[in-house]
Amino acid sequence: MKRIFTTPALIVAALLGLSACGTPLDVMRNASISTIAPVIDAPTQDWSITAVEIDVPRTLTVSEANSIKPVADIVWRGDPPGDRYDQIETLMTQALGPVLRPREGASTPVVVSLEVTRFHAVTERARYTVGGEHEIEFVLTVRHAETGEILSGPRDVDLTFRAYGGRQAIEAEAQGITQTVRITARLQEWARIEFPTPYFDLLTVAQVQN
Numbered sequence: 001m002k003r004i005f006t007t008p009a010l011i012v013a014a015l016l017g018l019s020a021c022g023t024p025l026d027v028m029r030n031a032s033i034s035t036i037a038p039v040i041d042a043p044t045q046d047w048s049i050t051a052v053e054i055d056v057p058r059t060l061t062v063s064e065a066n067s068i069k070p071v072a073d074i075v076w077r078g079d080p081p082g083d084r085y086d087q088i089e090t091l092m093t094q095a096l097g098p099v100l101r102p103r104e105g106a107s108t109p110v111v112v113s114l115e116v117t118r119f120h121a122v123t124e125r126a127r128y129t130v131g132g133e134h135e136i137e138f139v140l141t142v143r144h145a146e147t148g149e150i151l152s153g154p155r156d157v158d159l160t161f162r163a164y165g166g167r168q169a170i171e172a173e174a175q176g177i178t179q180t181v182r183i184t185a186r187l188q189e190w191a192r193i194e195f196p197t198p199y200f201d202l203l204t205v206a207q208v209q210n
Contacts, residue, residue, distance in 0.1 A: 047108050048107075049100045049103070056088050114139070132165065
C-alpha cells in the first residue's frame with residue numbers, strides 16, 4: 001500500500017505566526033542529530049516538496065510474537081492490534097507532514113518517496129526488560145514533480161537508534177514519551193537535516209496521539 005500526501009501551499013505569514021513558546025519534545029537525549037548524516041547535497045535548497053509518497057509494501061513480514069526480538073521486517077506495538085502496514089504509514093505521515101513542505105522561492109518542484117524496508121520497534125517483553133533498538137529503514141527517492149526525472153536516489157536510509165528498556169521505559173512512558181513519540185521525533189530530526197529550510201527553527205514537533 002502506498003500513501004501519498006500533498007503538501008499545502010506555503011504561507012510565510014502562517015509560519016511566522018507559530019507560537020514562539022512551542023518547545024520540541026525532548027525525546028532524542030540518547031541519539032544526537034549529529035549522528036544522522038544527510039545524504040542529499042546542496043541542490044536541495046532549490047527544491048520545493050509538492051508531495052510525499054510513503055509506501056509500506058505488503059511483502060514485508062509482520063510478527064506479533066512477544067519475544068525479545070521476533071524475526072520479521074515489521075514489529076510494532078505502538079498501536080492496538082490491527083493493520084500494522086497502515087499504522088506505520090499513518091505514523092510516518094503524521095511525523096513528516098509538518099516538516100516536508102513547499103519552499104518559498106524554490107524553482108524545482110519535487111516528489112519525495114519513502115519505501116519502508118524495515119520497521120522494527122520493540123515488543124512488550126523487550127520494552128519492559130532489556131530494551132533494544134528502533135530499526136527504522138527505508139529507501140529514499142526524490143524525483144521532479146513534473147518530468148518524473150530522478151534527482152536523487154534511490155538510496156538506503158537507516159535511522160536505527162536505541163530503544164528504552166526496563167525502568168527507563170516505564171519512567172518515559174509515565175511522561176508520555178512512548179515509542180510513537182520517540183520514533184516521530186527521530187523521523188522529524190532526519191527530515192530537517194535531509195531537507196533543510198530557511199524556517200528550520202519555526203517548525204515544531206507534530207502532535208501525536210499515544
